[in-house]
Amino acid sequence: MKPELKLVSAQTPPAAITVTDFSAAYGDVNVIKNISLSVPEKSVTCLLGPSGSGKSTLLRSLNRINDDVAGFTTKGDIHIGESCVHKGFTDVTRLRAKAGMVFQTPCVFPGSIAANVLFGLKGRKLSKIEKAQITEQSLRAAALWKDVSHRLSAPASTLSVGQQQRLCIARALAVTPDILLLDEPTASVDPVSAREIETLIKTLSKDYTIIMVTHDVRQAGRVADRAIFLCDGEVIEQGPRDHMFSKAALPKTRTYLLEEFCDC
Ligand SMILES: Nc1ncnc2c1ncn2[C@@H]1O[C@H](COP(=O)(O)OP(=O)(O)OP(=O)(O)O)[C@@H](O)[C@H]1O
Ligand SMILES: [Mg+2]
Secondary structure, eight states, X not given: OOOOOOOOOSSSOXXXXXXXXXXXXXXXXXXXXXXXXXXXXXXXXXXXXXXXXXXHHHHHHHTTGGGXXXXXXXXXXXXXXXXXXXXXXXXXHHHHHHEEEEOSSOOOOSSBHHHHHTGGGTTSOOOHHHHHHHHHHHHHHTTOHHHHXXXXXXXXXXXXHHHHHHHHHHHHHHTOOSXXXXXXXXXXXXXXXXXXXXXXXXXXXXXSEEEEEOSOHHHHHXXXXXXXXXXXXEEEEEEEHHHHTSTTSOHXXXXXHHHOOOOO
8 A cells, every 4th residue: 555645844853733624612702713734843932822822721721621611612633743642641640740830820839849740650660769860850851950859859839930840840841751841941931040940941942842822922032932823813924933923924914013903
């Protein structure tokens, strides 16, 4: 039998996530309207758009966190690599380990800094040495090791808000995901911590596929490799950052990204 041919351009990295004809609704209110998009692996894709345009809903659909919301329904297809997120993952825990999520407000659990890092590995049999290694690796990857190596057993709540957000990133990294879904990860931290997290996101994108929602258009200009502009549940335009922030972009995209205004 003739093998299926896949055309992949030399410049375009393979897609880590492919969304096809995807719609989502809360009850009978359709908030994502038949969108298609793709996210290349090992890069930062910023999701931009006005409040209520469906950015968080889309992000939360990618690892099916919204499955737990009463009345939430979807149509269409989302693939992570070769696997359909709906049909390919009977165990959503496995999907959520593959595509870890970090929320706008740092969500640290009661317990120590180390316990927070290891939270997602509770079911696994790990020796003390393995736990210590994973804790150190994850905190180093999240650029937090130097700040906390001397107080791993201190309560996580004693960290600053910026440090707590990096701890949440360390916790997501500990379960060895391929994808990080970040919903306004710097919205609740000060500008200096925000820049540190931006630098961290850029560094992590060498090894992970990152999708980040942000309202900060200038931040997207600094960290995005690609941008997707969503408005009223529709993808208006998507493409490489330089295209999206240039005069070549569609007028509506330009108005939002360059003038920070949307008339929808
Ligand atoms: N649990 C829910 N139940 C009902 N409607 C919801 C729910 N969550 C979100 N919505 C609605 O879905 C639409 C999209 O919301 P979503 O949170 O995805 O937008 P967003 O682009 O992330 O906005 P923001 O930038 O303000 O965070 C909004 O109209 C919102 O009110
Ligand atoms: Mg949101």
